[in-house]
Amino acid sequence: MMGTPPWVAGLGDPPIAHAMAEMRPAIDALGAASAAVMGIYGSGGGDAQKKADGSPVTEADLESHRTVSRALAATGHAILSEEGPPAALGAGETAWIVDPLDGTADFVSRTGEFTIMAGLVRSGRPVLGVIAQPAAQAIFVAQDGAGSYRGHGGSWERLRAGPERGAPECRAVCSRNHLSDVDRAVLARLGVAETVQVGSSIKACRIAANEADIYVTTTDRMKQWDTCASWCVVTEAGGRMTDALGGELEYGAGSVAHRHGIIASCGGRIHDLAVGECRAALG
Known part of the structure; x- marks a missing residue:
């Protein structure tokens, strides 16, 4: 598995006082997957094939799935991934829900507008979300009750949605x-x-x-x-x-x-x- 790239490792941890134990493994997992995906992206690879439901899939989707799944398996939680086998999750189960490459069409057309996502669910509610945007070297992290952050350029920024507008x-x-x-x-x-x-x-x-x-x-x-x-x-x-x-x-x-x-x-x-x-x- 590829290591965490410098733009992720150099960020350190988000400024959250009581970060969940799963947060850093998720950040590192998506960082490693970002490196793998960008390796394929930069080489010009990643031609799309059609899945049974008609949606596109590339080697980048599959490599990201393998990378994230191997890393998150160490947390001991079940993993439901778009590119993995069907998984029946229990109503009260703690589990990862993963999209190894969101925006496959954008990956293929080289817009740079694709992401890798992992969310942790407890009793049916998302409690941790991590989104990597590899082409922009940015990562977003949010924890239940602790705020939402963007890591980019070596530092973390607290995010706040806009004020109500007409x-x-x-x-x-x-x-x-x-x-x-x-x-x-x-x-x-x-x-x-x-x-x-x-x-x-x-x-x-x-x-x-x-x-x-x-x-x-x-x-x-x-x-x-x-x-x-x-x-x-x-x-x-x-x-x-x-x-x-x-x-x-x-x-x-x-x-x-x-x-x-x-x-x-x-x-x-x-x-x-x-x-x-x-x-x-x-x-």
């Missing part, structure tokens, strides 16, 4: 590769100030960092590994993440699918307005 002042982010006509219509009815297409969970990270205010997708193809780490990063920054109908997201036991889309926001009235528009659009 829709005409809101900055929306939406999918680069999966933006539907329904999503476009919802954003148009909200009347947001601007809409920028962005790849992967970088959308959630921008909301946590007060670089965007709202993200809406009405797709029924989102899975637990697409949102688990992001949920921590957004909510610990003071934002909010629900399904598109306003329901709480479920993790662990049961289906891995989020059947009713996703809304992530800085919170406040814009989130409620987006829920209302999605309910109207989805019937």
Whole structure:
């Protein structure tokens, strides 16, 4: 397994007084996976194949999965990974939910907008989220009750989602590769100030960092590994993440699918307005 790259190792630990024991192993695991992924990215490799469900997968997805899974296995917790075998998690189980390469299409098209994510769930609730953005040499870490942080350039920065804004002042982010006509219509009815297409969970990270205010997708193809780490990063920054109908997201036991889309926001009235528009659009 490749070692933790200097841009991760040089950060040290986030400034959290009572960090969970799993935090540093997760940071190091995603750092090592970032090095592996960027090795493939820089070599020009990573041609996509189609999985059974039609979604793309590359050698980078698989190598990241192997790297993260080997590292996190030492924590003793179960691992549910997009590229791993199906895992039935118990309702009260502590488990990792991992997306080894979020934004595979962006990896293939070389936009740099891909991430690696690991979230730790206890009794159905995410309590730790780590997101690495390898091409930007940035890592995001959030712990339940302890805040959300971005590590970049050798230091950690506390993240706080933006203050409540009216829709005409809101900055929306939406999918680069999966933006539907329904999503476009919802954003148009909200009347947001601007809409920028962005790849992967970088959308959630921008909301946590007060670089965007709202993200809406009405797709029924989102899975637990697409949102688990992001949920921590957004909510610990003071934002909010629900399904598109306003329901709480479920993790662990049961289906891995989020059947009713996703809304992530800085919170406040814009989130409620987006829920209302999605309910109207989805019937």
